[in-house]
Each structure stands twice: as C-alpha cells, then as structure tokens.
Amino acid sequence: MQFELTKDYLEQLNTAVESSSEDKILELIDGLHAVDVAEILDEQSTKEAKAFYDCLPNEMAADALVELDEDVRVRFLKEISSEDIAERIIENLDTDDAADLIGELSEEKQDEVISYIEDLEHASDIIDLLLYDEDSAGGLMAKELVKVKVDWDVATCITEIRAQAEEVENMYTVYVVDENNILQGRISLKKLILAPDNTKIKELYNDELILVKVDVEREDVAQIMDKYDLVVIPVIDEIGRLLGRITIDDVVDVMREEAEKDYQMASGISENVESSDNAWMLTRARLPWLLIGLFGGILGAQVIEAYEGQIQIHPEMAFFIPLIAAMAGNVGVQSSAIVVQGLANNSLGLDSLWKKLFKELLVGLINGVVLAGLIFAYNYFFTDDITLGIIVSTSLFVVIVFAAIFGTLVPLMLDKYKIDPALATGPFITTVNDVFGLFLYLYIGYLMYAV
C-alpha cells in the first residue's frame, strides 16, 4: 500500500536504468507517487538520477522534482537543459510550484526557461508570481482557481466551472467575484449541486470569508489557516481583487519549517540541516553556537581566575561550579522556550508584561526554594560542610530566580524589536546565565568566607 524504499529495490532500478530498459523501469515505478520517486532520486548518484529522470513520464518527472529537497533540486536542475525544464517540468506544474522552481535558477537560466514556455498565459502567471517575496502570501499562492461572477445563475456557473476546472486539480471551493474581479465571497460545490439550475449565485453565496492580503508574511498565513482550520485561503490585492489562493499543503510545509527552525535554534543549530546532509554542512551549522559557548567558557574561566586565591584555600568551592552553571542554563532555557512557543502560537494571552514576569518570578521562587533546599540537605547530611551548604544553596536560589526572569524577558524584548525570539533560546541564554551564575556563586562564597 505504502512504498518503502529499500537498497534492494534501488539496485534493481539502477540496473534497469543503466541498461535503459524503459519497460522494466515503468513496471518498477508503477503505483508510486511523486514523493516516492523524489525519495529515489535523492538516493541516486547525479548520473543515475539524470538517467532515471529521462525515463520518467513528464508529469511524474515534474511532480517528483517539486518534492525534492531544495538543495538537491538546485544541484539536479543544473544538469538539465532550459528547454527540458520548460517543456517537461514547468508546463506540467501549477503556477506556484513552477514559480518556486524557476526562482531557484540563476537569473540567466530563468529568462531562458521562461522563453521556452509555450503556454503564454502560464508563462505570464509565473512571471507575476516571481515578483512576490517568497516569504509572503504572494510567494505561496497559486494562480489556478475556479471563480464565478456574482450575477450568474447556477447553470452558467456549472458550464463555466467545467471549463475552468480542467486546469485546476483540486478546486475545494468556488470563489465569487464581481465584474471588476473584486472578491465577494465563496460558494461550495455542494451548494451548487444541491441548488436548482436557475438560482442566482447572489442568492446562494456565502459572503463571510477569511482571506489574506498578498503582502502578509507566510508565518501569518500559516497561523490564520491553522487557527480557522482552513483548507484553502484566497489572496487579494490592496483593493480587494482576487489574485490567487493558497492551499493547506504548502502551509503545512511552512509550519513544519518554522517548527524545525525553532527546534534547531533551541538545540544550538544555526542553519536548516538534516541528518542526511554531509559532514561539512553539519559542521557549518553547528560551529557558530559552539564558538559562542567557547567564548562563554573563557569568560567563565576569567571569572573563576579572579577568585583563584579563594579556591586555593577552599578547593571545595570548585565542586559545585558545574552544578551552578548547569542549573542556571537549564532554568533559562526552560523559561525562554515557553515564551518562544507562546509567541509562535499567539497563545500568550492578554496578561501584561508585568503579570508575566510576576508569574515567572513565582515559578522561579518555587523551583529555587525546592532545589536550594535539596542541595542544602545534601551538603548537610553528606558533606557535613554547613558553610559550603549555605553558599551553594543561597547562590543556587538567586541564580534560578534570575535565570527564570532573564529567560522570560530576553525573548519578549527581542520580539518587541522584531528580532526572532528563538535566537534567545539555546546556547545564548545558557552562556549568559552560566557566566552570571558563576560570578554570583564565587562572590557569595567570598562574602561568606570573609565573615
């Protein structure tokens, strides 16, 4: 039922591709979906992939390319002539996918490919779409949609829909516009089927419609479609003309990318990488955060060095250095993660900043009391060193409360100044809290031992 790619299958296929036995290839890929074919292309060498691609039916070749990872696709498209891209791929794609794919080519190749597109309307739609920022609603939308005029009757509509629907794979909904193409509402196919032929559209259509302007950011499109459980959303221009529509499958991709980006930020990975990327790409994505960590570690070393004399006299102070640093980091990451997620979901509620900070202070106080109490008990019962117990538990308490508030405040501030709050999670907040925590611990120790 579902395809699972195995080494065995891949070998069979590559043998068939090598010996150019097209029948065998078509037999092997019978029943596969474009996304399965993309998975195969991804596992093949460029040479194998090119030969396999040449044997694919045009529509399958086009859809499979759309499903490839962007970096793999960009590499692969370099191997294919502009004429082939235009005729086998672009002509078989919806405008949104076609524009995305063309947008990934070099300027030169873009012009070449467009000049080879035979369907002039398709070409002009694609050129329109290329104008929009790829992170906006315009960058997500497709031009393919089915629309009817508000003063038509049901019979005219059905005839019109028959004509328009040939180009539109899934129509979901039929939009209703006026004579100037200004969006008025929508009408479901269900309603059209159920209504008598001579009913006027203006009596049937639903004028309550959630829509987006073409310049809305794609994260906001995703949030609206998710919030209102929409499968498709129309896109309008400044004066309300219907430009296109965005479907849920593209938005699901946006949502996944955003979630992955936040997750990677929290884990200290700075570029969008996958486990299957090569070692060099993985290193490049990871090294920047590690350098921040290294820098923080050096700062920490200098803080401790300032108290070297004290550690020589009281080497037991060193025991709890990792504990203080680790707890400061953990609490900070927790606090910032909750804020980042709240900002991403728009679920922060109506509470004022002060109320949020007060709640976080409360959480910090409870956690601080519990953990400081436990570490004091440990020192009291197991090390018998009351002074050290007091130093460690006092500084742990202060550090936890500070880290909780700092971890909440930083992402809120970043968001206020339109910087991605996810930057605040992961190594950054850990490092700042580490260094501050160390300083505090050693300073409190200095005060206590001086008494």
Place this chain on the structure above:
Amino acid sequence: MQFELTKDYLEQLNTAVESSSEDKILELIDGLHAVDVAEILDEQSTKEAKAFYDCLPNEMAADALVELDEDVRVRFLKEISSEDIAERIIENLDTDDAADLIGELSEEKQDEVISYIEDLEHASDIIDLLLYDEDSAGGLMAKELVKVKVDWDVATCITEIRAQAEEVENMYTVYVVDENNILQGRISLKKLILAPDNTKIKELYNDELILVKVDVEREDVAQIMDKYDLVVIPVIDEIGRLLGRITIDDVVDVMREEAEKDYQMASGISENVESSDNAWMLTRARLPWLLIGLFGGILGAQVIEAYEGQIQIHPEMAFFIPLIAAMAGNVGVQSSAIVVQGLANNSLGLDSLWKKLFKELLVGLINGVVLAGLIFAYNYFFTDDITLGIIVSTSLFVVIVFAAIFGTLVPLMLDKYKIDPALATGPFITTVNDVFGLFLYLYIGYLMYAV
C-alpha cells in the same frame, strides 16, 4: 477582517453578559468565528464564561467548546448539565469532535450525556468512536462522509450525495464502496459534475487511493498525510471496510502537538504547558528536569571532590570546569537534536548506523580540532600556561568527539526500542555529557601533572 481580542472588548462583553442583554451580546459577537469565541471564553472567569455560553447560539456554543484548550474545557464542562451537553453541544458536533469531548468527561457523566442524545444514529456512531484509542487513526476519524456504490450511475450518485451531504460539512471527496462496504476508490465531485448522467461510477472512479487502517498511530497518519499532501484520508478496518475519514485540520493539530512536545523536551519541559498556564502547572512541568540536572550536578561535585588535592595544588584547573561541561552539553544536544528531527521526519535516509556514526565522528573531529585549537591558542597567548593549555585542549577534543557520538547513538537506540527518542535531548544528554566531560578533564589533568 480578523478579530483581535482586547481588554476593552472583553469589558464591554462582560458588562453585556452581566446585564443579560442578549441583543448587545449578539451584536458584539457578530461575524466572529468559533475559535474567536473560544479565545473570549478562555479569558473570562468561570462565572462570566458560563453566563456568556448560555447566551450563545447552540451551534456556536458547540464549536467554541471544541476550540477551547483541553484543560479549560474539562473545567468548564463540569459547570454544565449532562442534558445541556447532549442537546446543545453533542447534537451540533461531528462525531469525531463529539467523541473527543465526551471522552474527556467522567465515566458516569459520559453515560448520562449519551443517554440524552436524541439522534440515535449519532449516538451509536459516537459510542463506536469511543472504543478506539485516542492516539490511533480511529481516535482521529469522523464517521461523517459521502460514499457511493461502485455499480451506480452518475444520476443516482448525485441524488444520493444530495441526501448524504446534508450531514457532512465539507465533503472533499466521494468514496466508492462495493455492496459489502469494502472501499474500492474515490471519485471527485469535479468528475461527477463533468460526466454525463448515465455514466457508471465503475468507469469513472479512481482506484488508486492512499488510506490507513484504523489502528495506525496518529503520528503515522500525520506523516502519511503530510508526505502525500492529502486533505482527507479514508480509514478502513482489517478487511477493508470503510469506517470513516480523517481531515487535515485534525492532523495539523497532531503535527503541531508533536513538534511542541519535541521542542519542550529539548528545552527541559516535561509536560505540555503554555505560557498562560498557572505558576503551579509551569513549576510541575519544569521541576523534574531540574531535579535531573541537580542530581547530575551532585555527581559532578563528587567527581571533582575525588580530585580535590589536585585542585588545591593547581587551582587553575578549576577555571575551565564550566567550559568543558558546557561544551560537552552543547555538542551532545546538537547531535541528538539532528537525529530526533530526522526520526520525526523520516528523513534519515538509507545510510546504515555505521555510516551515520562515521559521519558524526567526522563532524565531531572537525569541531573538536577547531575548538581545541582555539582554546589552546587562548591559553598560549593569554595565560602563558602551556601545560594547562594542553590539558584543556586535549580533553575538550575528546569530550566533543565523545559527546557527538553519544548524542547520536542514544536517540537511535531509544527509537529502536520504541522509546520516544526526544527523551534523549535536553537535560538528560547534557547531564551525562557534563559528568563524563568533567571526569575526563580532571583525569587528563591528573596524568599530565603526574608526568
């Protein structure tokens, strides 16, 4: 166009609710969607929310309850009589939402509510759905769908669809079954509209259909629908009978929950909490990981204590304790995050375990060489302590390589034994790597100074 809840609006509404002026309330909520109303209910006190709920039109009341957060809904439903739940809410919901909502009530109240449902078919569908595990396809599916028999003609179909469609809000697709309700394929409304009335369904329908069995886990349903860009997927039983369908909006919720869970795990939060939850819930979600961190810190303290004499002679060893611990933690979290995400997306590719570990080793080696080199240079130029420089850079190198491999291996192993690999991220991997890193650092120092 889009509703934004403000304090001002909330006050107006609450005043209207208090004075029971229904007209004013209806005016205020005119044009709002159920999800907006849910947002209002979430910000009101229980008393206000109850009074507001009483004024809502039935369908709106039902839909708004479905959109509430589960914990708020559970609290709220306690205030409402079983009869009211059955008549105002359940009767107005699709079977999937109805079953989810009833599943949240106490056993007793479940029976009471079901006994009050007047539409017996609706009640029996809900009882059927309550049998399925809520984490399975059965727990996600709705019974409402439109199906036609394979031996009908188009005219019969359209008549049948008119009848069935009244109960189904969005039909998306029409399923084709045989006389035993065994799923044969699907037919799009578009095709039905375009075909002549006397065409037989068996000549029109598409028998290539992606479907799921009723006992498939909900994460897998989400993955299939995402992979194949599906808006709706049919659910069958063991022998292929059509039981229901799952729509993309429910699956988007599953995807978001899964992504949030992984994110929270990586940030050391053990329960699904939101920024708007109360301080006690937030503390409960955070304390467990902090206790693990505390335990790790105590282990770390014992490791350092074992080398107390050495630190007394060489207090400069203490300077780099936080650096080693922090870097070990960061590298481990990065490695495990990439694996966890690869497992979640099924994008690990066909490489064998050994090849993955080899690549991770390579990444670790590159990062290790760069960072160890930098820290050696720092010591060489700024502290003039070559021995310490060698100790710190050697142990940093070993710790980075170890943490990279350990961070990769642990989630892969957990996944193999069907344990959620996300457990391996965040505080757990940090703590283990911290303690091991410390031990290694001090041991290498001990060896070097003994020379």
